Amino acid sequence: MSLSPLLCSLKQLLFPTTCPICGKVLQEVDDFVCLHCSIAAPFTQLWRTRNNIMEARFDGVVPIERAAALLWFSSGSAWRAxxxxxxxxxxxxxxxxxxxxxxxxxxxxxxxxxxxxxIPVPLHWSRRFTRGYNQSEHIAAGISHVTSIPYNFKAIRRNRNNPPQAKRKFYQRWDNISTLFSITHPEKLVGRHILLVDDVFTSGATLITLARTIVKACNGDVKISIATFAASQHLRSE
Ligand SMILES: [Zn+2]
Structure with missing residues (x-):
């Protein structure tokens, strides 16, 4: 057997050819999900709107330029899986x-x-070690591939696993969470417009903490935007 059929079968094994949302076999015209599921996805449209409900989470806490998620995220949705x-x-x-x-x-x-x-939101090294990867790095790499904007995976270190408590007024406990992240190379961030990338936006506490840490490390001379793959449906009802 030549090498290429072997590689092909390996690829088939590693990369499923069915749509992860509906389970149908993907056709050549389909991308990662089938065409039907990508059209029917619960898009937030937040990237079209300034001062949207996701950006409002940062109001009065830390200045940001833009914030948006691609999809709404709800329990029971196939996208959650x-x-x-x-x-x-x-x-x-x-x-x-x-x-x-x-x-x-x-x-x-x-x-x-x-x-x-x-810049993807970093995981603590122990979690990255046990998981073997940081999913947000891969989302960031995908965004970089399309936009040609470079990514930086090393400018920020996460010092602990625990995120700030959701549902609490976390920004009032800044002393407790200000050490969650360390900016290892602030000189690389000063004067830049940084896109922070995470997988899911729920309370926004982790991203707010990270954004505040960056702004502080850069003495305010930095712009920050936020992109996440999904945002909790709760944002719409709060
Ligand atoms: Zn599908």
């Missing part, structure tokens, strides 16, 4: 595809205008 798989079940390659998809949709507007660096 996809996110779970790329987070915990080693399906990291989903994340890069989803990052490319996010970027191609956001790029239809002016969302990426002025952004010159992409």
């Amino acid at each position: 996809v996110i779970h798989d790329f987070k915990y079940n080693s399906h990291w390659y989903y994340a890069e595809n989803l990052g490319r998809w996010l970027a191609s949709v956001f790029a239809e507007g002016d969302f990426f205008e002025g952004i010159d660096m992409i």
